[in-house]
Amino acid sequence: MLRASVQSITIDEADSYIGGVLQDWPSQWYPTSGNHVLNTILMRLLTWIFGMSHLSARGPALIGAAVYIVASYRICRLVTEDGHLRVAALVCLVYNPFVMDYMVAARGYSLAMAFLMSAIFLVLREFLDTRRERWPRTAALVSAFVALSFSANFSFAYIDVLCLILFTAWAAQGIYRSEGWRPAIRLIAAAVWPGLLVLLVFSLSVVVA
Secondary structure (H helix, E strand, C coil), X not given: CHHHHHCCCCHHHHHHHHHHCCCCCCHHHCCCCCCCHHHHHXXXXXXXXXXXXXXXXXXXXXXHHHHHHHHHHHHHHHHCCCHHHHHHHHHXXXXXXXXXXXXXXXXXXXXXXXXXXXXXXXXXXXXXCCCHHHHHHXXXXXHHHHHHXXXXXXXXXXXXXXXXXXXXHHHHHHHXXXXXXXXXXXXXXXXXXXXXXXXXXXXXXXXXX
């Protein structure tokens, strides 16, 4: 938060603000390379409520940073019980300079990483604890999270889609073998519709354009 409040606004951040927030028409839906839709919407909301400042412009990025840190922490707790290894893994995930640079930038990278990491946590949880009754709900959450990640930054499309496909294929295969094809189809539907609804709300006009 200190860095977000004192670091100078970069050209890319200024371009996002001028093109997506400062206009007096709904420019957050206009398709440009600098319009990270979900971030632009939240930036417009926060600057409307609090006025323009470093923190209000970077507020969505800080929210993303908080979610990313929590998701990373939960992943570290999930994959190992060794306290020292947990700390080391968390430091690598959070204090990596290639990650930290994007945690305060008023762009969509922070939110995209946050929702992707949340989806990865859910996928890992199901890989390690194979209770099938929870899989359809997890598939729906993963679908929504990867769609939000994509809406925050379109360059995350490949990894978002791959994450969803891998989990859905693995879970659907497991359910098909134990319960038949109808429950497997329901799981696939649960993995598709939430994401489509999120995209319909946030990104359809931009993607179509």
